[in-house]
Amino acid sequence: MHRPALSSLHGSDPEIARLVEAEARRQFEKVRLIASENYVSPAVLEATGSVLTNKYSEGYPGRRYYEGQQNVDLVETLAVERARRLFGVEHANVQPYSGSPANLAVYLAFLNPGDTVLGMSLPMGGHLTHGWPVSATGRWFHAVRYGVRAGDGRIDLDEVRDLARKERPRLIWCGGTAVPRTIDFAAFAEIAREVGAVLAADIAHIAGLVAGGAHPSPVGHADVISTTTHKTLRGPRGAMVMSTAEHAAAIDKAVFPGLQGGPHDHTTAAIAVALHEAAAPEFAGYAHRVVANARALAGALLDRGFDLVSGGTDNHLILIDLTGKGVPGRPAAQALDRAGIELNHNTVPFDPRTPFDPSGLRIGTAAITTRGLAPADMPRIAAWLDRALAAHRDEAVLAAVAAEIREFLAGHPMPGWSPTP
Numbered sequence: 001m002h003r004p005a006l007s008s009l010h011g012s013d014p015e016i017a018r019l020v021e022a023e024a025r026r027q028f029e030k031v032r033l034i035a036s037e038n039y040v041s042p043a044v045l046e047a048t049g050s051v052l053t054n055k056y057s058e059g060y061p062g063r064r065y066y067e068g069q070q071n072v073d074l075v076e077t078l079a080v081e082r083a084r085r086l087f088g089v090e091h092a093n094v095q096p097y098s099g100s101p102a103n104l105a106v107y108l109a110f111l112n113p114g115d116t117v118l119g120m121s122l123p124m125g126g127h128l129t130h131g132w133p134v135s136a137t138g139r140w141f142h143a144v145r146y147g148v149r150a151g152d153g154r155i156d157l158d159e160v161r162d163l164a165r166k167e168r169p170r171l172i173w174c175g176g177t178a179v180p181r182t183i184d185f186a187a188f189a190e191i192a193r194e195v196g197a198v199l200a201a202d203i204a205h206i207a208g209l210v211a212g213g214a215h216p217s218p219v220g221h222a223d224v225i226s227t228t229t230h231k232t233l234r235g236p237r238g239a240m241v242m243s244t245a246e247h248a249a250a251i252d253k254a255v256f257p258g259l260q261g262g263p264h265d266h267t268t269a270a271i272a273v274a275l276h277e278a279a280a281p282e283f284a285g286y287a288h289r290v291v292a293n294a295r296a297l298a299g300a301l302l303d304r305g306f307d308l309v310s311g312g313t314d315n316h317l318i319l320i321d322l323t324g325k326g327v328p329g330r331p332a333a334q335a336l337d338r339a340g341i342e343l344n345h346n347t348v349p350f351d352p353r354t355p356f357d358p359s360g361l362r363i364g365t366a367a368i369t370t371r372g373l374a375p376a377d378m379p380r381i382a383a384w385l386d387r388a389l390a391a392h393r394d395e396a397v398l399a400a401v402a403a404e405i406r407e408f409l410a411g412h413p414m415p416g417w418s419p420t421p
């Protein structure tokens, strides 16, 4: 049952209520290794489901286009102040609907159509919005892309510097969606400074680690920092753009009225709650446990002969190259899902296969760490993964693994939901 129970929903729309409960149970019973996902706290769930969803608040605190902002102004001001304090930034905009619109706002603040942007290539670990051709950012801007070295799977900073000198981008992105190693923000800043580019650090994946001191901060290096709030930061679906005071007006103008209408005030409240939680001393412990779990899981996978891009991890994320295992990423991910292990197929750098059926798997430890799993549990996760993969066509083995996982996870409470009322 949800805490509180979904009693109104069961009464008015039992069909959706049943599906929500089924999803809660699914999240309870599976080892959730999708690197961008987490479990939010009951407090974040409550704020997200609050009456703030009824309000319209175009504008910013004290400068709104609608009346009745007595409470919403205070909510947004708290969210902004908490973001500034937690990350140590001069300015924060908490209104972007999600990570992709937050990144679009960065373009709108600094670039004109056709300007040059330098970002990490999607199949190398970058995000769509860093200038990939199918994204508006790759269509409306002149996008140049860097990658990782073939030898060690690390970002090739020599390539970044050479491309920056040759292409003179207005904007350089660092950070990505499948980067298992520490981002060297200082090195990117030096390159950006040399060519007069704006440096944007996209910390969508690692924001919780940065907040908890388990990954270096881009503050003091990047001109702009964009992030989602729902990945390692463990807040609601949403995003923020942070910057120095110098760029505050440009960022705010780009988010509203440049790109969006009314902010989602219920999300803003939930972001404020998540930032409050992330400022508590326990959260630093959480962030460090996420990394310790990823290191332990990577070690256990290496022991079992898995090939990891860059040979391991510094953060919450592990990229497995399945080429040597003889199973492509897509059927592997589907079989593992049936075995109670939820993850996503992913390209690996220099992938000879297609993005729809690539050679790799991406996993992360943010969600299982929230469930209370510890480094000592990681060999068991690796063993289940290995066993299910080896038997990926054997439904009996997959079902047996899923049953063992269900039993194991029953001892690890899930925030916001419990199988017994």
Ligand SMILES: *Cc1c(COP(=O)(O)O)cnc(C)c1O
Pocket: 036, 098, 099, 100, 101, 103, 126, 127, 129, 175, 176, 177, 202, 203, 204, 205, 228, 238
């Ligand atoms: C997740 C992610 C985004 C986009 O977030 P959405 O909320 O899915 O739009 C942007 N950049 C990076 C690096 C991400 O990992």
